[in-house]
Amino acid sequence: MRIKIASHSGFCFGVKRAINIAERTLKESRHTNNTYSLGSIIHNPQVVGDLSKKGLKVISGINNIKKGAVIISSHGATIEVIEKIKKKRLDLIDATCPFVKNVHNIVRDLKSSGYRIVIIGDKKHPEVKALLGLVGREAKSNKIAVISQTTQSKDNYLKGVAGLLKKDFSELRIFNTICNDTAHRQALTRDLLKECDVMVVVGGKNSANTRRLWHICKERGVDSYHIETDAELKEEYFRRKGCAGVVSGASTPDELVKKVVKKIKELNLKRKRGK
Ligand code: SF4
Structure with a gap:
């Protein structure tokens, strides 16, 4: 493999x-x-x-x-x-x-210009809670502006924007506030999905951007496992697989990724010897 x-x-x-x-x-x-x-x-x-x-x-x-x-x-x-x-x-x-702060500044500007602000993201996430606090009471305006949680997936964001297009508005402003690092990791995940038949996503179970990577893998129908450490890996994950892809979230240390790769190699070797 x-x-x-x-x-x-x-x-x-x-x-x-x-x-x-x-x-x-x-x-x-x-x-x-x-x-x-x-x-x-x-x-x-x-x-x-x-x-x-x-x-x-x-x-x-x-x-x-x-x-x-x-x-x-x-x-x-x-x-x-x-x-x-x-x-x-x-x-x-x-x-x-600072990228999150930049979104705060965008919200402040939009608010002072009288826009109704739509945030596409997870309501319970601290980043979105802080943004909702800045938005305050919803403005009664038909000028709409839409922003995204920095770790949102582009597909989700586009779906949200498409939904807004059906609403009544005099103006609709769309800001791409997905951070570059998030977008880059998602693109690399999609690339690996083209050649791999099992995916391992490493990162905190409470990490929004890591969970997003895992969802991207699941949506493609590829067997995918979201783990925090190498201890969670099981040999059966890789049975009859030709290529394992490893991706990680923005808050995952490199050392954890290295340990995961080492463990996959060991499991692979163990499986070969057992044949
Ligand atoms: S993923 Fe990292 S760089 Fe991007 S907004 Fe979050 S903390 Fe900042």
Whole structure:
């Protein structure tokens, strides 16, 4: 069995930046024992686990926090939460990805120009929650603007836009806010799907962009497995397969991908010997 690995893997720019910010903050003596991350700083349990060992405390709210630094995750946070942190005079450390921030700016501009803003994305995801907070009360306007969660798939986005075309509007503005890294990983996944008959998608089960890659594989009808670590791999996944493709999400460390590839090779060898 051949193994094909996507040519682009490892942390994206925004994830790398958020991890660096967290590590820097943890090293500052005034933040010893009181560095918090509001939600998972990135959506990868293994990386968050490593940061926790270095002292980062993941919290779901700031009500019980009296002092220290609160890091906003790469996905951003609602204005309400940011105001609360400032009001409590906690150190606000903003690790929001600049590409996510760019979408915030687009929303602010559209709002001040009176557009009704449609967001295509997962309502429960922190990035979308923050955007919804910026949109506020829905404007009664027939000028519509549509934006996407940065990790949305192009196909989903286009479907959403097609639905909007059927509505009544005087103007419809479409912004492509899917980040380049996301689009690139999705394109590489589609390429591998042309030659592989089994796909392994590596990344946090809570990672939106990783789950999206897995859905792309499933939609093609190819046997696909979303795993977080090599320990989840099973020999039967590769039985009677000619080519295994390996892709990973934007918050998956390179080392995890390497371990997964090593394990697939070992399983392959074991299977050959057992024949
Ligand atoms: S996937 Fe894109 S938007 Fe999200 S953190 Fe990475 S670079 Fe930023």
